[in-house]
Amino acid sequence: MSKFKKKKSGGLPPISTASLPDIVFMLLFFFMVATVMRENTLLIKNALPVANQVEKLDKKNPISYIYMGKPSENYKAKYGTEARIQLNDKFADVRDVAAFISAERAALREELIPFLTVSLKVDKEAQMGIVGDVKQELRKVNALKINYTTGVGDALSNIK
Amino acid sequence: MAKRSAPEVNAGSMADIAFLLLIFFLVTTTIEKDSGINRKLPPMEESEEDVIIKQKNIFTILINGRDELLVEDERMEIKNLRKAAAEFLDNNGDGSCSYCKGKRDPSSSDNPDKAVISLKNQRETSYAAYIAVQNEVVAAYNELRNRRALEIGPQKGFPGMDFIKMQDNYKDARWVGNKEKLKEVIDQIKEEIPQKFSEVIE
Numbered sequence: 001m002s003k004f005k006k007k008k009s010g011g012l013p014p015i016s017t018a019s020l021p022d023i024v025f026m027l028l029f030f031f032m033v034a035t036v037m038r039e040n041t042l043l044i045k046n047a048l049p050v051a052n053q054v055e056k057l058d059k060k061n062p063i064s065y066i067y068m069g070k071p072s073e074n075y076k077a078k079y080g081t082e083a084r085i086q087l088n089d090k091f092a093d094v095r096d097v098a099a100f101i102s103a104e105r106a107a108l109r110e111e112l113i114p115f116l117t118v119s120l121k122v123d124k125e126a127q128m129g130i131v132g133d134v135k136q137e138l139r140k141v142n143a144l145k146i147n148y149t150t151g152v153g154d155a156l157s158n159i160k
Numbered sequence: 161m162a163k164r165s166a167p168e169v170n171a172g173s174m175a176d177i178a179f180l181l182l183i184f185f186l187v188t189t190t191i192e193k194d195s196g197i198n199r200k201l202p203p204m205e206e207s208e209e210d211v212i213i214k215q216k217n218i219f220t221i222l223i224n225g226r227d228e229l230l231v232e233d234e235r236m237e238i239k240n241l242r243k244a245a246a247e248f249l250d251n252n253g254d255g256s257c258s259y260c261k262g263k264r265d266p267s268s269s270d271n272p273d274k275a276v277i278s279l280k281n282q283r284e285t286s287y288a289a290y291i292a293v294q295n296e297v298v299a300a301y302n303e304l305r306n307r308r309a310l311e312i313g314p315q316k317g318f319p320g321m322d323f324i325k326m327q328d329n330y331k332d333a334r335w336v337g338n339k340e341k342l343k344e345v346i347d348q349i350k351e352e353i354p355q356k357f358s359e360v361i362e
Contacts, residue, residue, distance in 0.1 A: 021171075024178040031185035049288040051295040053302055054195040056331070068287075119196065122287045128223075129283030131290070136361065139204045148291060149196035155295035158288035159227055159238050 044069035044086050049124040050153030057147055061115040064104040064143075066097070068130055069123030083126040085134065094130075097137040117145045124158060197294055202358070217269050219248045219277045223293055225284030238292055245300035249275050249353070259308055259352065272304070272353045280360035297357060304353050309345070316345050323349055 046069045057063060067086040071079040075091075085092045087100045105113050118138060122131055138146065221241070222230040229236045231244060251268040252260035260272065269275035277297055281290055306322035313321050317338070321329065323346070329335040330342050 021175040028182040035189045049291040053298040057194045124288035126287045128285040144201040147196040155292045158292040
């Protein structure tokens with residue numbers, strides 16, 4: 001019998017998985033490099049609109065983020081369904097914007113203060129009323145450099 | 161004495177460890193969006209000396225609560241806005257603009273320096289529509305600036321670069337070329353076709 005066993009059954013040889021760790025490491029490094037840890041936990045829906053005439057936000061200058069949008073599912077019961085402002089990790093009122101900006105400024109070196117850019121991350125379903133109010137508040141505290149942060153894409157697709 | 165070689169470390173579980181890390185980073189990754197439309201808000205000064213601008217030099221855009229556009233008192237589809245705005249800016253009614261190619265319609269803007277685009281929105285306007293309009297207006301300016309850049313670029317030693325490309329190159333640290341000269345060209349174009357874009361605030 002052993003005489004016949006010697007002959008291989010002719011099946012495929014097993015695929016070598018020796019390079020699997022290398023592939024995984026490659027992916028791992030990609031994600032490690034591309035990852036930006038979220039500074040704020042979002043309490044709101046924040047699907048940004050798209051535009052194609054965009055400029056890169058200059059990372060050299062300090063940036064403050066103001067989020068606006070409808071509260072996400074978990075917070076609907078407490079905060080309603082109207083678009084709200086989120087500053088840092090909390091829901092905020094329009095009146096809090098001024099205090100937020102001065103707090104952001106206080107954390108900066110003095111020579112950088114005039115370069116502070118406010119990035120408005122607004123959900124595309126939000127209405128302009130709240131955005132206009134925030135802009136007005138920003139004018140009051142003289143934070144005039146703003147950026148409507150958007151995705152990249154065809155802007156006409158925003159309007160259905 | 162028998163030479164005992166150090167036992168080899170089993171690397172079989174390396175893949176598992178790497179997978180673990182990979183999955184962690186996959187889950188936590190959010191590719192942060194860091195581009196957008198830059199704007200400058202007008203300062204809150206109470207200098208209420210009304211600047212008188214001729215009606216024909218103002219291009220009014222109104223977005224109502226249902227995201228419909230009213231441009232120069234006529235309804236317009238958003239897809240036509242870019243062309244209309246570019247035509248308005250490029251009109252060259254008084255003939256003082258040597259690089260304009262507009263129709264020289266006397267009832268439209270005098271020259272790009274005087275032309276103002278005014279945007280008004282209502283509280284119910286959706287942010288998406290507002291961004292779309294902002295985008296189209298910026299696109300109209302960029303269209304003219306690109307055209308101008310392709311005209312004067314070759315004379316200044318930057319052939320085949322439109323305005324967007326010039327700005328990108330200016331910001332790009334790896335770009336080899338005379339940045340000071342490029343800055344001059346960019347500033348010249350910005351001056352020739354200034355973005356005079358105002359928003360109405362009630």
